[in-house]
Amino acid sequence: MNxxxxxxxxxxxxxxxxCLADExxxxxxxxxxxxxxxxxxIVEELGLSQPLVSHHLKELRRALLVKxxxxxxxxxxxxxxxxxLIILAGLDELGAALLSERTTF
Amino acid sequence: MNxxxxxxxxxxxxxxxxCLADExxxxxxxxxxxxxxxxxxIVEELGLSQPLVSHHLKELRRALLVKxxxxxxxxxxxxxxxxxLIILAGLDELGAALLSERTTF
DNA sequence: TAATTATATATATAGACGTTTATATGTTGA
DNA sequence: TCAACATATAAACGTCTATATATATAATTA
Known part of the structure; x- marks a missing residue:
């Protein structure tokens, strides 16, 4: 019944x-x-400042999402x-589904 | 290759x-x-104030998560x-897995 | 050891967000 | 229409957080 x-x-x-809520x-x-x-x-590829990348990496590490x-x-x-990645793909798919299935505009 | x-x-x-980042x-x-x-x-079951529940419901609706x-x-x-729910279950499982798999304490 | 490169941390700030208190809107029944 | 109930909104407040600037730590090489 659960x-x-x-x-x-x-x-x-x-x-x-x-932890996943920031772009x-x-x-x-x-x-x-x-x-x-x-x-x-990473700094080079994303065009973000180094301290900012370090800061976010610290958060990602805190959540054990990166090693x-x-x-x-x-x-x-x-x-x-x-x-x-599977979860992110699932969330992404859900987002698209919610948008296409919505009845009220 | 993708x-x-x-x-x-x-x-x-x-x-x-x-939208999922608040308890x-x-x-x-x-x-x-x-x-x-x-x-x-909902207010009764969760023991939260009515304005607070209304506020969060508005956010959930904005994200199309509730109708x-x-x-x-x-x-x-x-x-x-x-x-x-499937995604939440996946995230939950991931959280447990990350905790059990971590090498550094 | 000095100089250079790579990364981390400290501090400050502006904006976002969760919560509370108070009030407004909307619905039902007398 | 008035009273009672259900829900939404508004304003105010404190806290959290993303970011920038500045500085510190760590490692490499000369």
């Missing part, structure tokens, strides 16, 4: 969602989803779990 | 994630996930798409 809605950890859900953080996360990249490479690896002077970041 | 990370609508993703909003959303409920019923239906003096809210 459905999916039970046993959800609201606190954990809100925490993760909050720049999403860009950074997706940027390191395929291969690990150094901070400077860190130092190599010489460089610090490499990489998405920890590919399932994150 | 992977899941391409073609994601960053803006839409951030918008949806932001009370999540509680309200899950509260109306099975059956439609009036505002007063509204008036019946007499009551206004009933209901989750628009069951896929939302």
């Amino acid at each position: 459905n999916r809605a039970d046993n959800l950890n609201i606190h954990s859900l809100a925490f993760l969602a909050k 720049n953080r999403l860009r950074i996360l997706i940027c390191v989803s395929k291969v690990k990249k150094s901070v400077s490479r 860190v690896e130092r190599s010489g002077p460089f610090v490499y970041y990489e998405m920890t779990d590919q399932r994150i | 992977n899941r990370a391409d073609n994601l609508n960053i803006h839409s993703l951030a918008f949806l994630a932001k 009370n909003r999540l509680r309200i959303l899950i509260c109306v996930s099975k059956v439609k409920k009036s505002v007063s019923r 509204v239906e008036r019946s007499g003096p009551f206004v009933y809210y209901e989750m628009t798409d069951q896929r939302i």
Whole structure:
């Protein structure tokens, strides 16, 4: 008689969602989803300031969404779990579905 | 050669994630996930103030996550798409997985 | 050790957001 | 129309957060 809605950890859900709720953080996360990249490479690819990228990487790390690896002077970041991409794709698809299914304009 | 990370609508993703990034909003959303409920019923079940519930319902509606239906003096809210629950369950599972898989404590 | 590069942190600020209190709007029944 | 109930909105407040600027730490090389 239980459905999916039970046993959800609201606190954990809100925490993760909050970390995914910023455009720049999403860009950074997706940027390191395929291969690990150094901070400077991320800065270069996204055109964001270095302190800003560092700040967001710290948040992403706090949420365990990325892992860190130092190599010489460089610090490499990489998405920890590919399932994150599946969830993002699901959310993206949902967003499109909600828009197309809405009855009231 | 493309992977899941391409073609994601960053803006839409951030918008949806932001709406899911508040504990009370999540509680309200899950509260109306099975059956439609009036505002007063939600207020009663969750122990939140009526203006607060109304405010969050407005946000949920803005994100198309709930739909509204008036019946007499009551206004009933209901989750628009069951896929939302699947995504929440996926996020929840991910959160647990990230915690158990982390190497650095 | 000095200089250079890479990254992190500290501080400040402006805007967004959740919440409360108070009030308004809308609906029903007498 | 008046009273009672259901819901929405407005204003005010404190807190959080994204960002910029400035500076510090860490690693490399000369």
